[in-house]
Amino acid sequence: xxxxxxxxxxxxxxxxxxxxxxxxxxxxxxxxxxxxxxxxxxxxxxxxxxxxxxxxxxxxxxxxxxxxxxxxxxxxxxxxxxxxxxxxxxxxxxxxxxxxxxxxxxxxxxxxxxxxxxxxxxxxxxxxxxxxxxxxxxxxxxxxxxxxxxxxxxxxxxxxxxxxxxxxxxxxxxxxxxxxxxxxxxxxxxxxxxxxxxxxxxxxxxxxxxxxxxxxxxxxxxxxxxxxxxxxxxxxxxxxxxxxxxxxxxxxxxxxxxxxxxxxxxxxxxxxxxxxxxxxxxxxxxxxxxxxxxxxxxxxxxxxxxxxxxxxxxxxxxxxxxxxxxxxxxxxxxxxxxxxxxxx
Amino acid sequence: xxxxxxxxxxxxxxxxxxxxxxxxxxxxxxxxxxxxxxxxxxxxxxxxxxxxxxxxxxxxxxxxxxxxxxxxxxxxxxxxxxxxxxxxxxxxxxxxxxxxxxxxxxxxxxxxxxxxxxxxxxxxxxxxxxxxxxxxxxxxxxxxxxxxxxxxxxxxxxxxxxxxxxxxxxxxxxxxxxxxxxxxxxxxxxxxxxxxxxxxxxxxxxxxxxxxxxxxxxxxxxxxxxxxxxxxxxxxxxxxxxxxxxxxxxxxxxxxxxxxxxxxxxxxxxxxxxxxxxxxxxxxxxxxxxxxxxxxxxxxxxxxxxxxxxxxxxxxxxxxxxxxxxxxxxxxxxxxxxxxxxxxxxxxxxxxxxxxxxxxxxxxxxxxxxxxxxxxxxxxxxxxxxxxxxxxxxxxxxxxxxxxxxxxxxxxxxxxxxxxxxxxxxxxxxxxxxxxxxxxxxxxxxxxxxxxxxxxxxxxxxxxxxxxxxxxxxxxxxxxxxxxxxxxxxxxxxxxxxxxxxxxxxxxxxxxxxxxxxxxxxxxxxxxxxxxxxxxxxxxxxxxxxxxxxxxxxxxxxxxxxxxxxxxxxxxxxxxxxxxxxxxxxxxx
Numbered sequence: 008x009x010x011x012x013x014x015x016x017x018x019x020x021x022x023x024x025x026x027x028x029x030x031x032x033x034x035x036x037x038x039x040x041x042x043x044x045x046x047x048x049x050x051x052x053x054x055x056x057x058x059x060x061x062x063x064x065x066x067x068x069x070x071x072x073x074x075x076x077x078x079x080x081x082x083x084x085x086x087x088x089x090x091x092x093x094x095x096x097x098x099x100x101x102x103x104x105x106x107x108x109x110x111x112x113x114x115x116x117x118x119x120x121x122x123x124x125x126x127x128x129x130x131x132x133x134x135x136x137x138x139x140x141x142x143x144x145x146x147x148x149x150x151x152x153x154x155x156x157x158x159x160x161x162x163x164x165x166x167x168x169x170x171x172x173x174x175x176x177x178x179x180x181x182x183x184x185x186x187x188x189x190x191x192x193x194x195x196x197x198x199x200x201x202x203x204x205x206x207x208x209x210x211x212x213x214x215x216x217x218x219x220x221x222x223x224x225x226x227x228x229x230x231x232x233x234x235x236x237x238x239x240x241x242x243x244x245x246x247x248x249x250x251x252x253x254x255x256x257x258x259x260x261x262x263x264x265x266x267x268x269x270x271x272x273x274x275x276x277x278x279x280x281x282x283x284x285x286x287x288x289x290x291x292x293x294x295x296x297x298x299x300x301x302x303x304x305x306x307x308x309x310x311x312x313x314x315x316x317x318x319x320x321x322x323x324x325x326x327x328x329x330x331x332x333x334x335x336x337x338x339x340x341x342x343x344x345x346x347x348x349x350x351x
Numbered sequence: 352x353x354x355x356x357x358x359x360x361x362x363x364x365x366x367x368x369x370x371x372x373x374x375x376x377x378x379x380x381x382x383x384x385x386x387x388x389x390x391x392x393x394x395x396x397x398x399x400x401x402x403x404x405x406x407x408x409x410x411x412x413x414x415x416x417x418x419x420x421x422x423x424x425x426x427x428x429x430x431x432x433x434x435x436x437x438x439x440x441x442x443x444x445x446x447x448x449x450x451x452x453x454x455x456x457x458x459x460x461x462x463x464x465x466x467x468x469x470x471x472x473x474x475x476x477x478x479x480x481x482x483x484x485x486x487x488x489x490x491x492x493x494x495x496x497x498x499x500x501x502x503x504x505x506x507x508x509x510x511x512x513x514x515x516x517x518x519x520x521x522x523x524x525x526x527x528x529x530x531x532x533x534x535x536x537x538x539x540x541x542x543x544x545x546x547x548x549x550x551x552x553x554x555x556x557x558x559x560x561x562x563x564x565x566x567x568x569x570x571x572x573x574x575x576x577x578x579x580x581x582x583x584x585x586x587x588x589x590x591x592x593x594x595x596x597x598x599x600x601x602x603x604x605x606x607x608x609x610x611x612x613x614x615x616x617x618x619x620x621x622x623x624x625x626x627x628x629x630x631x632x633x634x635x636x637x638x639x640x641x642x643x644x645x646x647x648x649x650x651x652x653x654x655x656x657x658x659x660x661x662x663x664x665x666x667x668x669x670x671x672x673x674x675x676x677x678x679x680x681x682x683x684x685x686x687x688x689x690x691x692x693x694x695x696x697x698x699x700x701x702x703x704x705x706x707x708x709x710x711x712x713x714x715x716x717x718x719x720x721x722x723x724x725x726x727x728x729x730x731x732x733x734x735x736x737x738x739x740x741x742x743x744x745x746x747x748x749x750x751x752x753x754x755x756x757x758x759x760x761x762x763x764x765x766x767x768x769x770x771x772x773x774x775x776x777x778x779x780x781x782x783x784x785x786x787x788x789x790x791x792x793x794x795x796x797x798x799x800x801x802x803x804x805x806x807x808x809x810x811x812x813x814x815x816x817x818x819x820x821x822x823x824x825x826x827x828x829x830x831x832x833x834x835x836x837x838x839x840x841x842x843x844x845x846x847x848x849x850x851x852x853x854x855x856x857x858x859x860x861x862x863x864x865x866x867x868x869x870x871x872x873x874x875x876x877x878x879x880x881x882x883x884x885x886x887x888x889x890x891x892x893x894x895x896x897x898x899x900x901x902x903x904x905x906x907x908x909x910x911x912x913x914x915x916x917x918x919x920x921x922x923x924x925x926x927x928x929x930x931x932x933x934x935x936x937x938x939x940x
Contacts, residue, residue, distance in 0.1 A: 116854045129712060143646045150653070153405050157598065158649050160407070172636070219641055282470065285463060319478045326471030327529025333464045335457050 011311045014252035017200045017305020023300040024285050027214055028255035029288040030299050034218075035227045035251035036153050037143055040295075041159040043259055044133055044281025045166035048274055050260025051267035052174045055181035060117035064173030065131050066108050072138035073104035079142060083143040100141075104134050121182065129260050136256020139166075140248050141268050149234060163278065170274035178271035182263070188344060203265050210258065211300055218296075227251065279322075283310065286329045289336060357606075365512050369924055380504045385616045386511035392596040392608035394562030396464055399594065400602030400824045401526065402558040403538030404454065405462040407590045412563040414476055414585030416441040416930035421488040421580040422444050422481065431494050435568075442567025443560055450559040454552060464483055469590045475583040487581025494575045501502050515571060515609075517800025518565055519534040522605050525561075527794045528803030528812060530787055534558055536779050542741060543777035545761040545856065549772070555592075586639070593719055602656025603781070610657050615641075635761050637922060644936060670833055672804060673785070673816035678797055679858025682768060682856040689887050690717050692752060692859050692890050693738065693769070699746035700733055700777070707733040710747065715859060720881060720891045722901045724925075725780040725911035726934060731894040734911070738892075739771050740764040751859070767814030770855035772848035774863040774894070784828060787836045789819040791854025804907035822850040827876060841868035846877070853884075860884065862893040866900050878904050902926065909935070 025043060032040045051065040075101035084092055107130055114123055143162050147154060189196045218224040230237040230247040237244050266272065287306050291299030309328060314321040367378055391409050398677040399405045419441040420434040426519065429437075449468055456464050477485045494501040494510055501507040525531050533554050536544040541551040574580045575835055583589075592615065602613020622637035625849040654660060693715040700708040708730040715721045723731050736742040738749055749756055751767045754819055770791070778787050792815045798808030823832050826846050831839060845865055852860055862881075866874050874897070881891055881904060895901050902922040910925060912934040918925055 016385065036684075039463065070916060144408040147648045147653075150649075153462065154649055154653065156405070156459060157461055157594065158646050160594075161645030162648070163642065164588075164645070165640075168639035169640065170638060276704045282467065284468070289460065289463060320474075322474040323471050323478065326467045326474070328450050332469075333460050334452055336456075336460055338455070347627045 011315055012308060013200075014340040015201055015308030015311030017307070018310060019304030020203045021266060022254070022280070022287055022307055023303035024203075024210055024258055025261050025280070025284040025298055026291065027210055027300040028258040028301045029284055030291060030293055030296055031214060032251045032255045032294045033288075034077075034231045036140070036248045037150065037231065038074075038155045038159055039152070039285075040255060041101060041156075041163040042139065042166050042280075042285065043255060044277030044279070045163060046136060046277070047134065047263040047266075047280055048170055048174075048260025048272055048277035049166075049263070050128050050132045051181065051263030052170070052179050052274070053131055053260075054124055054264045054293040055267050056174070057111075057119065057122070057124040057127055058148075058182050060115060062111055062115050062121070063128075063131070064169075065135065066111045066127075068103075069104040069131050069134040069138070070171070071107050072135060072142060073100040076138045077140040077197060079146070083146075088090060089118075089174045092172045100138065101175045104138075107131060107134060121184065125184075125264055128264060129257055131258035132256050133253055137249055140252035144252075145245055145248060148244070148245075163323065167275055167278060170277075175225045176274070178273040179267070179277075180271045182269035183268040184264075190292045197267060199265070207300070208263065211268040211296055214296055223250075278310055283325055286325070286332065289329065290332050292336060295324060355520075356523070358516065361609075364511075364573035365516070369890060375503060379508055381620060382546030383504050383511050385510055385612050386508075386515045386913050387569045387573050388513050388593065388596055388616055389609050390518055390572075391566045391593045393515075393522055393599065393605060394565035395593055395597040396600075396602060396605055396608045397522060397526070397534065397558050398562040399497070399597055400607070401538065401605065402534050402555065402557060402561065405464040406453075406562070407447075407462055407558075407594055408465035408472070409562065409566045409586065409593045410585045410587075410589035411472040412442045412446065413570035413573065413589075414472065414580075414582070415445045415563075417574040417580040417585070418476065418482055418570075419487070419567075420571050420574050420740075424492050425488055425490055425715050425922045426481075431492060435571055436658075439564050439567050439573040442563045446560040446563030447556070447766045450556045450563075454555040465590075466587065469589050473582055473586040476585060481582070485582060487579060488727055489579040491578045491580065493578060500523060501575070504576075504713045507572070510562050511572050511576070514568055518568070519605055519609065524806055525800060526605070528808055529789075529793060529798055529815060530554070530557070530800045530803050531734055532782070532790050533793060535786075536790055539779050540777065543759050543773065544762075544790065545765045546739060546741070546761045546765060546773075547791050547851070548585075548765050549790070550762060561800075570923055590640070595641060596869070597655075598645065601650060601659075603654070607655050607657035609763075610660075610690035611655065614656065661694050669872040670783075672832075673820040674813060675817050675820050677814045677817040677819040679792065679814040682795060684768070684858075687753070690720075691715075692717050693892070694753075695734075695747070696749075697747035698734065698737055698744055698749060700730075700737055700742060701745045702762055706914050708737065708744075708911075711911065712747075712916070713914045713916065713919060715892050715929075717858075717890055718885055719906050720885050720889060720893070720904055722905035722909060723892060723894045723911065724896070724898075724901060728913070729911040730914040732863055732907050732910055735771060735863055735894065738764070738861065739769065765855055768855070768858035769861065770852040770857040770859075771820075771861035772845065772852050772863055774867060776841065776844045776848060778836040778844055778847060781835055783833050784823060784836055784839070784850075785816065785819055785832050788850045788854055789815050789822055791822070791851035792818050795854075795856065819850075819854055822853040826850045826880060827854065842870065842873055842916045845869070849877075849880075857889065859890045859892065862891060864894055864896065866895055866897050874900055 025047065029040055029043055032038055041065060049065050053065045056063040074261065077096055080096040080100065111127055114127065139162060143158055146153065147158060183203060189201070218228055226237070226242045227247045227250065230242055232246045234244050283306055284303065287303035288299050290302035306325065310325050313324045317324065355529060361845060368374065368382065373532065389414060395409055404650050416438040419438040420431060423429040423434045423437055424431055428774050453461060453464050476482055482488065496508060501510060532543060533549040536549065537551060537554060544551055596611040596615045597608055599614055600609070601607030619637050620638055626636040691714050696712050697710040698708055699710050705741065710732060723734065725731055733742065740759050740763065743758045756764060758768065762783065795818070796811050796815045798811045802808045820832065823829055826849055828843065828846055828850065831843065837845060839847065845868060851866060866877060869877060878900065905922055907924045908920065908922055911914060917934060918928045919932045920928070
């Protein structure tokens with residue numbers, strides 16, 4: 008009973024971490040980040056492959072996406088090209104992923120230290136997240152939440168399919184980050200699960216401080232509310248979106264690396280994890296960080312208990328859990344129609 | 352007839368295809384699959400493209416249709432034709448249950464909800480013992496007529512395509528009707544539609560059920576085509592694909608669904624047969640291409656292929672002009688002969704700590720033009736929203752013809768003969784002026800969805816359109832009657848709103864800044880029209896900032912400032928009222 012609770016809380020803490028990233032991305036860009044799950048699998052499986060001494064396909068993907076992003080930068084700025092802009096874009100979109108590729112090939116091997124593998128996996132996924140925003144979402148950043156959501160589903164499809172190409176249909180497991188363990192009464196806490204709790208709490212506090220008290224954080228929030236208004240007061244809205252995606256992909260990859268030593272991950276596991284996170288994020292109304300974290304832990308607990316008592320219907324129960332939540336949410340916050348002078 | 356012509360040609364072409372000698376059987380299979388996808392996509396067009404309710408879960412309804420017939424035919428030996436109504440009924444009931452929850456959801460919660468129950472149902476299908484768990488159910492009997500068993504792909508071809516063509520016909524009939532206009536107004540928000548009596552939750556549920564029944568029909572055909580049913584084709588991936596089809600073709604158009612299904616099914620086939628040669632024998636590669644294409648499409652051609660094709664056509668399909676000689680019966684007048692049409696007593700509205708309307712009282716009498724003026728933020732539009740039921744009052748009483756309208760919804764207020772325009776124009780931009788104005792006559796017609804689909808609504812419909820055309824003529828926009836509302840200037844759009852409000856056959860017309868955006872001549876014409884309406888027995892309450900316009904036109908003026916009534920009287924008295932001058936020009940003046 009108690010260990011079920013503990014399982015639930017550990018899973019829930021991971022969901023909470025991811026839920027924060029979802030809320031962050033939605034708050035800044037209005038994108039409902041379905042590919043969050045792919046950040047998790049990419050992080051986890053890249054790390055697992057690096058640990059066996061192989062180069063994961065994700066690093067090549069990062070290079071290709073970087074090149075596309077660079078091309079887009081050039082096309083969109085073709086009327087006002089100047090050297091500084093081209094250099095900056097080339098450094099971020101071309102030099103960075105190419106260097107990462109070189110570094111990966113140079114460092115990879117069966118005896119590479121865990122810390123280096125983790126760092127590489129994080130950098131790779133961070134690059135993918137950054138370029139994903141540039142390529143898929145920045146050109147349609149002004150459109151409705153619905154259009155962004157459909158695009159987001161498209162990205163999920165493509166990234167999940169690529170995941171199959173990179174990692175194969177077989178699941179992978181990664182080496183443990185630490186073998187330490189603490190025993191408290193009947194419960195045994197592994198170093199792994201303690202790291203999960205610690206990172207989740209740290210991330211919540213950090214995000215809360217960042218958005219509540221720093222100028223950049225406030226600029227990001229302003230972008231979410233009104234893009235045009237934010238631009239008029241001098242906030243670079245595209246930069247805000249990129250920062251949000253960067254943070255989300257790093258958080259996703261960290262979560263993935265935290266779970267992959269505990270459970271075998273498959274190329275499509277991320278999507279299911281991501282959807283459970285949505286349930287939590289939606290309970291938090293896609294705006295509240297603490298509420299999302301609490302809800303995520305609840306989802307984890309419900310999942311742990313239903314997998315014990317009705318393992319066949321675990322998914323059914325978890326996914327239908329969202330319906331009452333959605334209804335309550337819609338009733339609590341009725342739709343506000345956009346007011347425009349013209350009908351267009 | 353002109354509208355049916357493309358459908359008839361299309362039907363003849365489709366009927367002829369299997370008869371072409373030497374056509375590869377594989378093409379027929381492909382066309383069967385296209386037809387099945389079209390049925391689902393057509394439902395999505397109505398639901399998502401027209402009604403604005405995005406659903407990723409349509410594949411689950413195919414599942415309901417397919418599994419219903421699978422269970423009934425294999426376990427109970429029922430004839431496939433008998434299971435057809437059962438399949439449609441089960442999908443429909445599932446849609447009612449899910450729809451009651453889902454259509455209440457607002458904004459992005461709705462598509463997220465559909466993803467969640469879509470996946471939940473997929474797991475349910477694959478876990479239930481009597482549905483054969485992951486293996487599904489096989490050995491489903493084929494459709495048969497007499498001793499003719501539709502075993503081959505070209506035999507069931509006709510069954511599938513008859514279903515597709517019927518569905519296309521019914522869907523187009525539905526869209527081109529009173530109910531169809533109500534559905535088409537949904538995507539642009541519910542406030543305007545409700546102001547003219549549309550029961551928006553009911554309209555949303557209707558399209559939700561309609562789309563689910565079409566998906567159920569597709570599932571039923573699929574089960575008898577494949578002769579088996581398993582969970583995979585009813586999962587989240589399939590649900591996403593159906594939405595993709597609708598977006599590719601053009602989510603707002605029935606023919607877009609037909610075209611989109613053709614493009615996507617063929618593309619998928621091509622990708623599945625060639626991609627493995629390029630990348631080695633991996634499955635699911637087409638998902639990558641689909642994903643990338645979906646993103647590209649949203650960036651480059653967000654409205655889909657069909658509207659783009661139509662814009663290439665050198666001619667525009669002409670629409671029959673409404674026969675304006677047809678008379679529409681007047682709205683039933685509420686009994687009561689009080690000379691006070693509208694009485695507002697101590698109306699109050701608080702938003703948190705802000706008092707937007709502070710115990711305001713005034714009357715509007717029969718045959719009177721009353722103007723409500725005041726600086727920005729005085730609470731004028733809020734007062735309008737209280738009268739028309741868009742907002743519920745915090746306190747006070749509002750009565751129409753002596754009857755209290757305690758927090759009645761907008762649909763009830765308009766029934767009393769109070770109709771309105773909006774400060775921020777609320778028209779459906781991709782509907783014509785005629786169609787927009789006809790929404791105003793919604794309550795004066797009574798044909799429902801089913802009679803519209805079967806075209807039993809034509810006399811009713813002709814009268815509604817005739818009334819709309821008459822009101823458009825009355826406000827002087829006859830030349831623009833077939834233009835899309837979104838292509839008009841702001842001033843003209845405001846006039847269209849007035850015509851729409853007149854279609855209610857109102858006793859009291861509420862106009863929120865009708866003259867904003869009008870040129871001088873247009874303002875004079877508007878003033879003449881409003882005087883004519885008053886002399887014909889109507890009362891007008893208007894909010895307006897153009898003082899020249901108001902002073903010339905109004906019989907009486909009510910002045911609000913910071914939510915409080917500061918003056919009331921004839922234009923001459925208001926012009927010299929010190930409190931009014933202070934509110935507008937400040938204390939020093």
